[in-house]
Ligand SMILES: [Fe+2]
């Protein structure tokens with residue numbers, strides 16, 4: 001394990017300030033924000049599921065009965081925190097091209113809250129996990145999304161323009177909502193208590209403007225579709241492998257629940273934990289796209305959510321040549337298909353050009369244009 005130079009949480013805060021400057025987001029609105037850890041009430045003071053169901057939730061790591069459980073919990077917090085800082089790194093360049101003051105302010109709010117979420121996870125690591133927590137909290141600010149060093153694929157993708165941003169907040173932040181919800185049932189009380197304020201903030205990030213883009217009708221729908229095709233598969237990957245043994249144990253140990261844990265009536269299927277929450281997420285994406293489609297003029301092809309097998313890098317469909325409609329293609333046809341279905345350099349250039357030249361490429365909020 002590498003040596004850590006962090007001893008106290010204040011040391012970590014110093015490193016956080018260095019990170020803000022290093023990635024180029026030390027704008028006054030961001031640096032003046034009062035970052036703090038926030039804790040809300042949880043639904044229950046007892047472990048809600050798994051082998052320890054009914055016992056008091058653990059307030060301290062030393063109360064957790066097994067080292068493997070403590071390691072799994074540390075991992076859950078590290079992965080969650082990593083996504084928070086990574087998303088800021090992905091969005092760091094968008095300030096320069098904000099379509100309006102309203103959008104710039106939304107972006108400021110989103111990245112500031114993502115930083116606070118990362119802060120919250122590092123607060124847990126620094127205060128509850130001793131030496132290994134301090135090492136992880138330091139490494140969290142040393143990986144960079146733009147060096148492809150973040151822990152999960154979606155968070156090493158490029159966010160090149162505001163179309164990326166809007167589609168990202170629709171689909172990747174929605175995955176965030178799912179992950180936070182599943183952790184809000186955790187048997188480790190400080191983690192569960194962290195999730196309530198985080199979820200409140202996260203709900204603002206969802207769907208900050210894609211309907212406005214469709215309404216304005218400046219960006220061709222087939223390009224918007226390509227961006228949906230870019231971000232949905234990586235979001236589906238974020239739920240983890242199929243037949244996951246870690247998800248199985250997270251549940252048995254009471255550390256991470258199903259998305260619909262409080263209302264789920266079916267018996268839990270421990271072999272299919274990730275598939276279960278992934279499918280609920282996919283259904284929500286389908287509903288969202290149906291809503292957005294209300295703004296698609298009649299006669300034009302509607303937007304859609306690509307098949308769950310398309311362009312996956314995790315799970316049983318990983319690296320297999322499936323089309324957006326779920327058919328298996330030849331390797332040759334598949335290579336062409338990817339070019340047709342994912343944003344190409346020409347599409348990225350066109351979106352960047354529209355964003356800088358065309359004032360009306362997004363309908364203002366609440367307009368009926
Ligand atoms: Fe977040």
Ligand SMILES: [Fe+2]
Pocket residue numbers: 114173176202205
């Ligand atoms: Fe978010």
